[in-house]
Amino acid sequence: MAPNLEPLFAQRTKLLKASDVRELLKYSQDPTVISFGGGLPNPEAFPLEDLKVVFEELLHEDNTPSLQYGPTPGDPLLKRALATMLAGRGIPANADQIIVTHGAQQALELFGRVFLDPGDIAMVTQPTYLGIFTAISVYEPDYHGVPTDDEGILTDVLEEELRALAMDHLRPKFLYVVPTFHNPTGVTMSLRRRRALVDLAAEYEVPIIEDDPYYDLRFEGDTIPPIASLDKEGWVIYLGSFSKILAPAFRIGFAHGPLDLVNKMALAKQGVDLFTNGFGQRVAERYLSLGLMKRHIPKIRKLYRHKRDVMTEALEESWPEGTSWTHPKGGMFLWATVDPAVDTRALLPKAAAKGVIYVAGHAFYAGEPEINHMRLNFSYSSDEAIRKGIPLLGSVLRGEGGESRLEEAVPK
Numbered sequence: 001m002a003p004n005l006e007p008l009f010a011q012r013t014k015l016l017k018a019s020d021v022r023e024l025l026k027y028s029q030d031p032t033v034i035s036f037g038g039g040l041p042n043p044e045a046f047p048l049e050d051l052k053v054v055f056e057e058l059l060h061e062d063n064t065p066s067l068q069y070g071p072t073p074g075d076p077l078l079k080r081a082l083a084t085m086l087a088g089r090g091i092p093a094n095a096d097q098i099i100v101t102h103g104a105q106q107a108l109e110l111f112g113r114v115f116l117d118p119g120d121i122a123m124v125t126q127p128t129y130l131g132i133f134t135a136i137s138v139y140e141p142d143y144h145g146v147p148t149d150d151e152g153i154l155t156d157v158l159e160e161e162l163r164a165l166a167m168d169h170l171r172p173k174f175l176y177v178v179p180t181f182h183n184p185t186g187v188t189m190s191l192r193r194r195r196a197l198v199d200l201a202a203e204y205e206v207p208i209i210e211d212d213p214y215y216d217l218r219f220e221g222d223t224i225p226p227i228a229s230l231d232k233e234g235w236v237i238y239l240g241s242f243s244k245i246l247a248p249a250f251r252i253g254f255a256h257g258p259l260d261l262v263n264k265m266a267l268a269k270q271g272v273d274l275f276t277n278g279f280g281q282r283v284a285e286r287y288l289s290l291g292l293m294k295r296h297i298p299k300i301r302k303l304y305r306h307k308r309d310v311m312t313e314a315l316e317e318s319w320p321e322g323t324s325w326t327h328p329k330g331g332m333f334l335w336a337t338v339d340p341a342v343d344t345r346a347l348l349p350k351a352a353a354k355g356v357i358y359v360a361g362h363a364f365y366a367g368e369p370e371i372n373h374m375r376l377n378f379s380y381s382s383d384e385a386i387r388k389g390i391p392l393l394g395s396v397l398r399g400e401g402g403e404s405r406l407e408e409a410v411p412k
């Protein structure tokens with residue numbers, strides 16, 4: 001019999017919870033289930049030929065540093081290449097102010113470590129990327145959710161909240177946002193809201209964490225400058241990732257921010273993993289510096305734009321009256337809204353029984369969730385699976401009474 005270790009575990013482990021996406025794994029192990037759940041890149045988007053070129057170069061005796069221990073803040077060559085990449089996004093970056101992390105996810109966890117004492121205020125949008133909760137909840141923040149609309153965060157509501165907190169001599173430790181092709185909604189924050197955010201950050205002296213893994217995945221419309229590019233006073237901390245533009249398996253992400261923050265994060269990281277996967281860092285550096293990434297990204301955009309179109313066409317053709325969804329101009333997700341009486345989390349086992357899964361919207365809220373949303377990933381599934389899975393979900397919604405409830409509610 002295995003020993004009972006439960007009494008030995010630290011109190012804080014009670015705060016560790018598997019995310020809804022991890023929970024979905026139990027359904028998605030079945031190869032016959034169509035998954036719109038995970039945020040997975042399409043395997044066709046992996047640049048296999050480019051990787052062969054890069055591996056060939058790196059696995060050469062002149063390149064053994066790529067296999068060696070490296071500095072905690074990151075490979076200097078990669079940090080230089082990243083500073084150039086950020087300059088291309090309009091962010092006046094300095095390589096010394098960059099820390100390379102094991103995915104953007106690790107940067108989120110490090111923010112928790114260096115910023116949060118129990119009870120400190122962490123502001124997030126409603127809804128927000130659920131990985132922020134899995135990263136920082138163990139540090140026991142007091143989450144303050146700020147509502148959003150189709151232009152992103154409601155900056156007037158934020159301003160009221162910041163003013164009220166300041167009156168009580170309270171200052172949030174940070175505000176976390178995903179302004180471009182938001183996970184889970186696919187919405188992109190407008191330029192005027194971005195400008196308003198920068199002003200509020202400076203006025204109330206609250207750092208903004210701008211998490212931007214989907215920056216390069218724009219299918220249409222003009223690029224909207226990152227919030228960090230509008231910031232003159234250094235209140236914006238910028239996060240990026242190679243997971244969606246190279247491959248998540250290398251686990252290469254990065255943060256750019258004030259030097260004292262980056263130094264603190266490096267100290268915290270030392271105790272966790274010493275440094276980020278060195279070979280992966282060199283792969284990312286070569287992918288950038290040889291110009292392979294620039295050449296490859298249009299292929300990903302074209303593929304995902306097509307996937308989004310296949311999904312939205314299937315939704316239009318097959319979903320019941322009264323349902324709606326966002327129309328993202330990039331990224332990997334759209335956000336569907338169903339009859340307010342339908343609880344999408346309760347509906348999930350029924351959908352899984354029919355062979356299709358999604359992430360219920362609940363997981364993306366701090367505090368009380370809205371119950372009638374689903375996050376649908378369009379990047380991963382084949383066209384056939386999308387054309388089959390979306391009508392299946394539509395039929396589950398009808399079976400649940402989505403349409404009939406609405407018919408009852410709306411006078412004829």
Ligand SMILES: Cc1ncc(COP(=O)(O)O)c(C=O)c1O
Binds near residue numbers: 102103178240252253
């Ligand atoms: C908004 C956001 N931040 C962070 C992450 C984590 O990315 P990474 O693979 O770089 O850890 C994701 C992954 O889906 C994401 O959507």
